[in-house]
Amino acid sequence: MAAITYSKAVNTSPFYSVQLRRFGVGATVTLLAFIIAFVYLLPFGDMALMAVKAEDQVVTSTEAPVLPLEPGYTTYEGKQYPLYNVPTENGVVQMALVKKGRQNSEFYDPANPDAGLIPWEGNWRGLEPAYSIVPHFENFATAWELTNFPRLFANTLAIAITGMIGTLLSSICVAYAFARFPIPGKNILFIILIGTIILPGQVTLIPTYAFFAKIGWTGSWLPLIVPHFFANAYNVFLLRQFFMTLPRELDEAAMIDGAGPFRVLRSVIIPQAWPAIIAVGLFHFIFAWNDYFAPLIYLLGRPELQPISVGVQIFNFAYGPRPELVQATSLMAMVLPLVIFFFAQKIFMRGVVITGVDK
Amino acid sequence: MISPVIFYNLVLSVIGVLQYFIVPYIVTRGTGAPGNSAYFFNMHLYKTAFTFFDMGYGATQAWLIFIIALTLTIFLFATARRWVYYASGD
Numbered sequence: 475m476a477a478i479t480y481s482k483a484v485n486t487s488p489f490y491s492v493q494l495r496r497f498g499v500g501a502t503v504t505l506l507a508f509i510i511a512f513v514y515l516l517p518f519g520d521m522a523l524m525a526v527k528a529e530d531q532v533v534t535s536t537e538a539p540v541l542p543l544e545p546g547y548t549t550y551e552g553k554q555y556p557l558y559n560v561p562t563e564n565g566v567v568q569m570a571l572v573k574k575g576r577q578n579s580e581f582y583d584p585a586n587p588d589a590g591l592i593p594w595e596g597n598w599r600g601l602e603p604a605y606s607i608v609p610h611f612e613n614f615a616t617a618w619e620l621t622n623f624p625r626l627f628a629n630t631l632a633i634a635i636t637g638m639i640g641t642l643l644s645s646i647c648v649a650y651a652f653a654r655f656p657i658p659g660k661n662i663l664f665i666i667l668i669g670t671i672i673l674p675g676q677v678t679l680i681p682t683y684a685f686f687a688k689i690g691w692t693g694s695w696l697p698l699i700v701p702h703f704f705a706n707a708y709n710v711f712l713l714r715q716f717f718m719t720l721p722r723e724l725d726e727a728a729m730i731d732g733a734g735p736f737r738v739l740r741s742v743i744i745p746q747a748w749p750a751i752i753a754v755g756l757f758h759f760i761f762a763w764n765d766y767f768a769p770l771i772y773l774l775g776r777p778e779l780q781p782i783s784v785g786v787q788i789f790n791f792a793y794g795p796r797p798e799l800v801q802a803t804s805l806m807a808m809v810l811p812l813v814i815f816f817f818a819q820k821i822f823m824r825g826v827v828i829t830g831v832d833k
Numbered sequence: 834m835i836s837p838v839i840f841y842n843l844v845l846s847v848i849g850v851l852q853y854f855i856v857p858y859i860v861t862r863g864t865g866a867p868g869n870s871a872y873f874f875n876m877h878l879y880k881t882a883f884t885f886f887d888m889g890y891g892a893t894q895a896w897l898i899f900i901i902a903l904t905l906t907i908f909l910f911a912t913a914r915r916w917v918y919y920a921s922g923d
Binding site: 718 | 838841851899919
């Protein structure tokens, strides 16, 4: 009787039930987030696991296990023998197959060396090899040396950073003009700008390549960097949308104090637009870091200028198919963008807070 | 307050969806199977131009999808005046 009153009292307590409900909702949301994050991270996990696999396991084995496993071996009388999971009266035991036979085979138990050779009835082909986890971290060193990774890394960084500076300078200026100045036919100009997004890149590819080949820029970084100094419709549109949300009163106050258009841009617009500017810079940096097609066609035959995305291809062609080295190189290439992303996110959050407080 | 960003995403996704090609092309291996349920306009364009090598008709189709996308974009820009709020006026 007493127990029932106790439980009733607990259940009717509003504090307890609200807390419980909050905990339940929180736990459900977290669990759901974990499941979704897990699904999204699966390819990354596969990549990381493949980066530490042995060549045999990736290339030659038709039924490659997901984990970096290798069949175990043990030495018996100076020779190496493969380990198998052998079912015996004492359960499954890992034993080395010494003498193969169709009807019965002889095994050696490394845990029980005094027993010598143990006869076993049955076909050894039906047995499962005993795998053990053997991560091959030396893949990273091999990939580093074969690709000349520092040079690739420097190339990628140079292309990405110069392109990022170019795209920021030009896109900010163009977006500022579209957001603030009364230009005749501005709407038509803007629709033409959006039209360049509608036009797929494949359509403009061949004319662009022919143009760069005619002016002799192929085989250099110029076609990868210079176009970004002439703005890009996506970034202009994004920045323009952001600049339009900034109140005009601040510009006007600066103008009354004698600021010209560039002074207004530098001292009023840009400090308020940091989140959008960082987003654009980050998008461009990651785009340039992963860009494969443009460097491939413009830097063909110039391996000393190629970025990582193209340089990693030597493991598909020059050294035969070596997926584990491709993944190891890609994993090394991911480190810098990830670090930059986390730092940028910090600044990004700070930028949001600053604009929120200032208004 | 966030309508400029919504508008940005709306315009870009309308254009992006009209160019939807890579995913159905890879998933269905260019067939649009089952029963053309994953057969998008750009796949038809690609088939006309690069499987049947009817470049003229393929280019016409490309122009058609370009004009449709442009019309939709202009339409979106026209409606934007009603629902997109910019703090700077305009």
